[in-house]
Amino acid sequence: MPIQYLTADAVRVAEHATGDLLANGTLMRRASAGVARAVIGELNRTGGCYGRAVGLVIGAGNNGGDALYAGAILARRGVRCSAVLLVPDRAHAGGLAALRAAGGRVVDVLPVSLDMVVDGVLGIGGTGPLRPAAAEVFAQVTAPIVAVDLPSGIDADTGVVNDPSVRAAITVTFGAYRNLHLLAAPRCGRIDLVDIGLPPTDTPDGLFSLTDADVAGLWPVPGPADDKYTQGVVGIVAGSARYPGAAILASGAAVSATSGMTRYVGSAADQVVSHYPEVVAANGLADAGKVQAWAVGPGMGTGDEALEILRTVLATDLPVLVDADGLTVLAQNLDLVRGRSAPTLLTPHAGEFARLAGTGVGDDRLSAVRALAAELGATVLLKGRITLVATPTGRVYGNDAGSSWAATAGAGDVLTGIAGSLLAAGLEPALAGACAARVHALAAARAAAGAPIGASALLAAVRPVIRDLRNA
Ligand SMILES: NC(=O)C1=CN([C@@H]2O[C@H](COP(=O)(O)OP(=O)(O)OC[C@H]3O[C@@H](n4cnc5c(N)ncnc54)[C@H](O)[C@@H]3O)[C@@H](O)[C@H]2O)[C@@H](O)CC1
Ligand SMILES: Nc1ncnc2c1ncn2[C@@H]1O[C@H](COP(=O)(O)OP(=O)(O)O)[C@@H](O)[C@H]1O
Ligand SMILES: [K+]
Numbered sequence: 001m002p003i004q005y006l007t008a009d010a011v012r013v014a015e016h017a018t019g020d021l022l023a024n025g026t027l028m029r030r031a032s033a034g035v036a037r038a039v040i041g042e043l044n045r046t047g048g049c050y051g052r053a054v055g056l057v058i059g060a061g062n063n064g065g066d067a068l069y070a071g072a073i074l075a076r077r078g079v080r081c082s083a084v085l086l087v088p089d090r091a092h093a094g095g096l097a098a099l100r101a102a103g104g105r106v107v108d109v110l111p112v113s114l115d116m117v118v119d120g121v122l123g124i125g126g127t128g129p130l131r132p133a134a135a136e137v138f139a140q141v142t143a144p145i146v147a148v149d150l151p152s153g154i155d156a157d158t159g160v161v162n163d164p165s166v167r168a169a170i171t172v173t174f175g176a177y178r179n180l181h182l183l184a185a186p187r188c189g190r191i192d193l194v195d196i197g198l199p200p201t202d203t204p205d206g207l208f209s210l211t212d213a214d215v216a217g218l219w220p221v222p223g224p225a226d227d228k229y230t231q232g233v234v235g236i237v238a239g240s241a242r243y244p245g246a247a248i249l250a251s252g253a254a255v256s257a258t259s260g261m262t263r264y265v266g267s268a269a270d271q272v273v274s275h276y277p278e279v280v281a282a283n284g285l286a287d288a289g290k291v292q293a294w295a296v297g298p299g300m301g302t303g304d305e306a307l308e309i310l311r312t313v314l315a316t317d318l319p320v321l322v323d324a325d326g327l328t329v330l331a332q333n334l335d336l337v338r339g340r341s342a343p344t345l346l347t348p349h350a351g352e353f354a355r356l357a358g359t360g361v362g363d364d365r366l367s368a369v370r371a372l373a374a375e376l377g378a379t380v381l382l383k384g385r386i387t388l389v390a391t392p393t394g395r396v397y398g399n400d401a402g403s404s405w406a407a408t409a410g411a412g413d414v415l416t417g418i419a420g421s422l423l424a425a426g427l428e429p430a431l432a433g434a435c436a437a438r439v440h441a442l443a444a445a446r447a448a449a450g451a452p453i454g455a456s457a458l459l460a461a462v463r464p465v466i467r468d469l470r471n472a
Contacts, residue, residue, distance in 0.1 A: 002208040005177045008124035008156040014198040027196050031174045032069030034194030038172045050078035055110040059121035060090035066148045067120020068095025075102035082107045114143040119166045121152035129153045129162035144169035158364040159183020185400040205394035215435045216469040220425035222259045231260030232424035235291035238298040239268035246299025246413045248275050253417025256462040293319040295420025297326020298413040319343040319423040323416040331355035344378040345429035370394050379429035389433035397434035401441035405448035410455030415440045
């Protein structure tokens with residue numbers, strides 16, 4: 001099952017649906033127990049709880065309440081808890097009383113030597129960056145930070161990382177993940193999801209991520225009755241005299257990602273076939289043969305010939321992926337995609353996105369990718385550390401690559417080949433894009449194993465990654 005991420009409003013609706021549990025403080029008790037558990041786990045891992053020192057940074061809302069109750073639990077375990085109240089007269093009264101009763105103390109300045117710090121400044125009620133008083137406290141912190149619900153200063157719905165904001169080693173959240181836990185994943189550290197008894201939320205056009213098991217289950221594999229044609233033949237249109245490598249990488253990725261057949265169309269036919277003899281190559285679309293999906297664009301050039309190819313391919317009723325040069329050409333001819341009814345997947349990086357949208361991606365990538373997908377009536381995959389794949393109706397799959405080793409020339413060509421072959425196999429564009437992004441990211445991390453890679457190494461790791469996912 002895909003993991004769902006909620007907006008702050010959706011979280012509030014779910015909390016209110018619990019009625020008494022919210023009103024009588026049960027939710028907060030469960031939440032604070034989860035925070036305490038995370039801190040205790042870390043302290044135990046590094047020598048135990050008794051006599052260790054934990055700082056609490058407390059804001060004006062319920063987020064601070066969670067942190068104060070967690071502090072009370074820690075203090076009862078013999079942890080020395082010191083709390084800084086950023087807005088003393090609005091600190092959560094019950095939480096503060098509990099902390100004091102358990103032996104925790106309120107201080108003006110955090111002790112210098114701390115084992116951990118709990119960020120209870122802002123939760124889903126926060127907006128904007130840390131204010132100066134909070135920023136000053138965190139500027140002195142060197143201990144690992146456990147963020148309550150979210151690292152303060154990061155926007156819950158958009159994941160926009162304001163400056164200044166907190167960088168957490170662990171984030172403990174409650175009942176359901178929030179958008180920022182995916183969109184700003186690199187700032188959250190490990191994320192612990194604590195069950196506090198919220199009812200399930202169903203927002204089909206929300207933000208999701210696929211699990212590895214989802215990807216493994218969706219990956220096309222040949223069945224007993226299959227032959228080379230029945231699994232979906234992908235046609236790669238890529239490369240030029242100047243960029244033959246794009247053709248080789250995209251075609252090789254298609255060969256690696258699914259069984260069946262890969263066709264290639266373009267001027268690099270000889271080079272492609274010499275690398276991958278199994279590819280059936282042609283110089284032009286006219287003698288390409290039948291395919292079930294096209295992947296068009298990497299290194300193909302942006303001239304009249306490219307436009308003609310794009311026009312022909314987009315006029316078919318086949319699924320089409322457009323990438324790279326194909327997107328640059330498309331940006332001048334958006335009606336070619338607006339008028340389509342067959343599945344269309346556009347895979348821009350930030351620069352190509354700006355060409356398509358007529359304006360930059362901006363900080364709120366989620367809203368930007370949703371808006372472009374709705375405007376064009378096509379699925380849009382926005383590349384980056386967090387890849388976002390938006391359908392025209394607003395459902396979005398995100399993938400945190402987990403590392404940034406894929407930021408290397410030619411990696412996008414590999415993604416095109418993988419996603420194109422999944423489209424040909426019949427996956428809907430959003431799932432094709434999301435599955436491809438996951439395997440691509442895992443392949444980058446596996447190939448790199450801590451040292452830089454080029455796109456060829458990434459490509460070589462695609463098959464082992466698929467194998468591991470399917471065998472897990
Ligand atoms: N409702 C509940 O019973 C539950 C709430 N929980 C916690 O409550 C949090 C939400 O609580 P709140 O709605 O009180 O919101 P917050 O605790 O996020 O605090 C918002 C407060 O901070 C102020 N503020 C907003 N932006 C600021 C900024 N940039 N700098 C300084 N102050 C700023 C606001 O005026 C408001 O007073 C969740 O994130 C979670 O931690 C959990 O205990 C689970 C149950
Ligand atoms: N910082 C990053 N972390 C992880 N993956 C990244 C990062 N930057 C780019 N990528 C991924 O690498 C690929 C780069 O594609 P692209 O920009 O089209 O490059 P090229 O055109 O050189 O092939 C995409 O799959 C993208 O999501
Ligand atoms: K917080």
